[in-house]
Amino acid sequence: MSQVELAPFSTGSKALGGFIVANRWPDSAQEWAQLLTLVVRVGAVPGLLGGCAAVLASVDDRPEIEGPIDHPVGVLMHRGPVVGEDAPEPGSLGQPQPGALMLLHPPGESKGRGASGCVLLPGIPHLGLDHRAAWVETEPDGSVSRFVAAHEVDPDQDPDTAVLALLLAA
Numbered sequence: 001m002s003q004v005e006l007a008p009f010s011t012g013s014k015a016l017g018g019f020i021v022a023n024r025w026p027d028s029a030q031e032w033a034q035l036l037t038l039v040v041r042v043g044a045v046p047g048l049l050g051g052c053a054a055v056l057a058s059v060d061d062r063p064e065i066e067g068p069i070d071h072p073v074g075v076l077m078h079r080g081p082v083v084g085e086d087a088p089e090p091g092s093l094g095q096p097q098p099g100a101l102m103l104l105h106p107p108g109e110s111k112g113r114g115a116s117g118c119v120l121l122p123g124i125p126h127l128g129l130d131h132r133a134a135w136v137e138t139e140p141d142g143s144v145s146r147f148v149a150a151h152e153v154d155p156d157q158d159p160d161t162a163v164l165a166l167l168l169a170a
Helices: 029-043 161-170
Strands: 005-010 016-022 054-060 072-081 101-107 116-122 131-140 142-148
Touching: 005 029, 016 029, 016 054, 016 131, 029 116, 029 131, 029 142, 054 161, 101 161, 116 161
Parallel strands: none
Antiparallel strands: 005 016, 016 072, 054 072, 054 101, 101 116, 116 131, 131 142
């Protein structure tokens, strides 16, 4: 089985535009949690997220890129800060529903001293497909200090998953 590859990209400014995902999408909650760990570690670089928590959504569009990335399958696209003028509106990320949503907190905005993040894998609870989520926190040097993954997640029980669920709600 091929490995999931990840490469950050910028949007013309120095800000993080998102991540190109190559070879294949993660196919389990565990792989999404591992991918989140890499994304949070990159987000621990001071100034990369612009000082505000950022929302990323999986997008199946295959970017046309030149460079070291072979076989791109999609992107984790930066959709804006979680608050402020450029923040996505409630429900704005629900159609089409992404396979994953992430919330990244830069250093200084996180619960700990480093960066942190959450990935929400939306389910369809009324069909028995529960929401899944993972949370990662890092130290200022990017080393992982906390890693939690859960199935049967109630988005209302955690602020990060509640925000992400609100962005999906139609």
